[in-house]
Amino acid sequence: MPIYTPPLRDMQFVMHEVFNVVDEFKNLPPHAEVDADTINAVIEEGGKFATDVIFPLNISGDTEGCTLDKATHEVKTPAGFNEAYAKYVEGGWPALSCDTAYGGQGLPFVLNQCMYEMMNSANQAWTMYPGLSHGAYECLHAHGTDEQKKIYLPKLTSGEWTGTMCLTEPHCGTDLGMLRTKAEPQADGSYKITGNKIFISAGEHGMTENIVHLVLARLPDAPVGSKGISLFAVPKFKVNADGSLGERNPIFCGALEHKMGIHGNATAQINIDGAIGSLVGQPNKGLAAMFVMMNAARLGVGNQSLGLTEVAYQNALAYAKDRIQMRSLSGVKAKDKPADPIIVHPDVRKMLLTAKAYAEGGRALAIYCAMLLDKELHHPDEKVRKDSGEMLALLTPIVKAFLTDNGFDATVMCQQVFGGHGYIKESGMEQFVRDARINMIYEGTNTIQSLDLLGRKILGNNGATLKKFGKLVGALVQEEGVNEKMAEFINPVAYLADQMTKFTTELGFRGMQNPDEVGAAAVDYLRVAGHLVFGYFFARMAQVALREIAAGNTDPFYGAKLQTARFYFAKLFPETASLMRTARAGSKPLMETDLALA
Numbered sequence: 162m163p164i165y166t167p168p169l170r171d172m173q174f175v176m177h178e179v180f181n182v183v184d185e186f187k188n189l190p191p192h193a194e195v196d197a198d199t200i201n202a203v204i205e206e207g208g209k210f211a212t213d214v215i216f217p218l219n220i221s222g223d224t225e226g227c228t229l230d231k232a233t234h235e236v237k238t239p240a241g242f243n244e245a246y247a248k249y250v251e252g253g254w255p256a257l258s259c260d261t262a263y264g265g266q267g268l269p270f271v272l273n274q275c276m277y278e279m280m281n282s283a284n285q286a287w288t289m290y291p292g293l294s295h296g297a298y299e300c301l302h303a304h305g306t307d308e309q310k311k312i313y314l315p316k317l318t319s320g321e322w323t324g325t326m327c328l329t330e331p332h333c334g335t336d337l338g339m340l341r342t343k344a345e346p347q348a349d350g351s352y353k354i355t356g357n358k359i360f361i362s363a364g365e366h367g368m369t370e371n372i373v374h375l376v377l378a379r380l381p382d383a384p385v386g387s388k389g390i391s392l393f394a395v396p397k398f399k400v401n402a403d404g405s406l407g408e409r410n411p412i413f414c415g416a417l418e419h420k421m422g423i424h425g426n427a428t429a430q431i432n433i434d435g436a437i438g439s440l441v442g443q444p445n446k447g448l449a450a451m452f453v454m455m456n457a458a459r460l461g462v463g464n465q466s467l468g469l470t471e472v473a474y475q476n477a478l479a480y481a482k483d484r485i486q487m488r489s490l491s492g493v494k495a496k497d498k499p500a501d502p503i504i505v506h507p508d509v510r511k512m513l514l515t516a517k518a519y520a521e522g523g524r525a526l527a528i529y530c531a532m533l534l535d536k537e538l539h540h541p542d543e544k545v546r547k548d549s550g551e552m553l554a555l556l557t558p559i560v561k562a563f564l565t566d567n568g569f570d571a572t573v574m575c576q577q578v579f580g581g582h583g584y585i586k587e588s589g590m591e592q593f594v595r596d597a598r599i600n601m602i603y604e605g606t607n608t609i610q611s612l613d614l615l616g617r618k619i620l621g622n623n624g625a626t627l628k629k630f631g632k633l634v635g636a637l638v639q640e641e642g643v644n645e646k647m648a649e650f651i652n653p654v655a656y657l658a659d660q661m662t663k664f665t666t667e668l669g670f671r672g673m674q675n676p677d678e679v680g681a682a683a684v685d686y687l688r689v690a691g692h693l694v695f696g697y698f699f700a701r702m703a704q705v706a707l708r709e710i711a712a713g714n715t716d717p718f719y720g721a722k723l724q725t726a727r728f729y730f731a732k733l734f735p736e737t738a739s740l741m742r743t744a745r746a747g748s749k750p751l752m753e754t755d756l757a758l759a
């Protein structure tokens with residue numbers, strides 16, 4: 162049976178020692194009183210919920226899956242899921258970082274980030290039910306009418322209702338401009354929605370009395386393409402004026418998808434047969450409104466893989482210390498045993514350290530992004546809010562794609578550490594691999610993330626936000642440039658930042674002559690950008706560790722952090738050179754292949 166221990170020490174290190182979040186919160190009026198004790202107590206309790214309540218349901222949920230009663234259209238989630246959700250609500254967890262105006266606790270997103278990392282480690286499929294609701298909450302909070310906010314936000318905040326995002330249709334996933342679901346205006350100001358959605362996560366279940374579906378659809382006179390999409394809130398049960406539940410809305414689960422992983426989450430085909438909904442945001446501006454939810458979900462999906470990376474690593478590490486097989490190349494290590502533990506073998510160590518580095522780099526990036534979100538929402542200075550929002554927009558596709566690509570590699574490597582036992586269900590490792598795979602696909606595939614990063618977020622503004630990230634690197638070089646001990650961490654990052662500037666300009670020129678050049682380079686480019694970001698955070702983590710060790714702190718945590726950073730810079734970071742080389746090979750080897758792909 163797999164094990165999981167919440168990585169509280171590492172979270173505290175990142176929050177308190179690397180980013181000094183409490184000092185940052187002092188500048189944000191709603192969070193000015195949040196202190197380290199509160200933060201630590203919340204994540205400790207959150208860790209207990211993850212390990213005690215939902216982790217024990219991970220394997221059973223995967224084995225049992227969800228079932229649909231075709232007569233009633235109701236979905237039964239795996240045993241224990243509903244009870245775990247009730248405990249989640251009872252503990253007030255859905256409200257953690259929701260607005261106090263709607264019954265929320267108003268705590269920083271940084272805390273929500275840590276909570277979700279732990280829940281994803283414990284049970285990704287279960288965590289998607291509240292995860293999507295939180296996205297729906299954010300979307301309605303940003304774009305809902307006063308009436309919609311009054312009806313939906315208190316219920317989503319308390320967790321009494323959940324939310325979904327209904328974008329995908331059978332003929333369109335990436336290209337939402339082709340969607341066909343129709344919305345007809347009614348005399349009373351509501352809309353009658355008709356269409357078919359597929360692949361809707363948490364689309365039907367019995368955990369709550371109502372589900373708020375956020376549905377993309379077209380108005381009768383809508384322009385073609387993505388400029389003609391509107392967003393609607395369509396509840397499973399209509400809501401009466403006094404807030405009580407009314408009649409069942411004809412928005413039904415027609416079937417459940419049979420899929421590779423996340424079996425405990427109901428991936429629903431949703432048939433909408435004239436269901437009544439209300440418009441969210443402006444007509445034909447639905448994609449812009451939905452982007453609030455999509456951006457939250459993109460960060461959330463990166464976080465899913467971060468959670469899986471951590472739990473897979475913990476299990477592989479324990480196994481590698483216990484499993485004995487062959488002798489070490491450099492001489493017997495466990496004389497009292499017939500063979501040495503496999504952790505002595507260099508390649509096993511490489512697999513373990515890769516997963517560890519991906520988890521620790523990912524955690525630093527994810528917490529940094531949550532901090533940016535807190536600043537974007539609450540900093541009194543408009544310029545700081547704007548800069549934080551822009552930086553978050555730049556980093557979002559990196560969180561989504563880099564963390565999920567890394568997460569898949571890490572879970573496969575951790576499975577590999579188990580040898581054949583990793584392939585057998587009992588170890589739990591193959592489930593981590595299966596669950597991690599979807600994260601590279603949904604919420605915009607990782608290819609689409611890379612096009613968003615290079616095409617829109619970087620070349621689209623002439624690299625302005627990337628330059629701002631370059632300034633962070635520059636500031637670290639300025640601060641530590643004369644510190645010889647930091648050279649091994651800072652020099653590679655400074656070098657890559659410089660290379661990235663030239664690389665980006667070159668791709669920009671090539672892209673102007675032939676747009677396929679951008680498409681051909683984007684995936685490699687995002688990975689290079691991911692390493693630039695990870696490299697910067699590993700350098701900052703090493704900076705703190707070196708400082709503590711120099712001050713006489715003997716906690717082995719700091720030595721471990723330095724060793725992981727050294728491994729990262731020696732064995733993972735250098736792939737940037739080959740990625741830049743393959744990106745520079747351009748579009749020709751891909752596009753001039755009519756014979757090869759005939």
Ligand SMILES: Cc1cc2nc3c(=O)[nH]c(=O)nc-3n(C[C@H](O)[C@H](O)[C@H](O)COP(=O)(O)OP(=O)(O)OC[C@H]3O[C@@H](n4cnc5c(N)ncnc54)[C@H](O)[C@@H]3O)c2cc1C
Nearest residue numbers: 326327328329333334335360361362428603604605606608
């Ligand atoms: C388990 C699961 C849960 C999901 N949950 C939800 C949900 O809750 N709500 C929801 O609305 N949807 C959901 N989805 C749908 C998911 O977001 C889509 O599957 C995904 O966005 C890709 O769309 P598609 O499957 O139609 O693939 P397509 O759009 O057909 O893409 C096929 C391939 O072509 C590539 N491609 C497409 N366009 C380009 C381009 N311009 N340049 C380069 N490559 C391109 C893609 O990257 C992909 O590799 C879910 C899917 C699954 C499997």
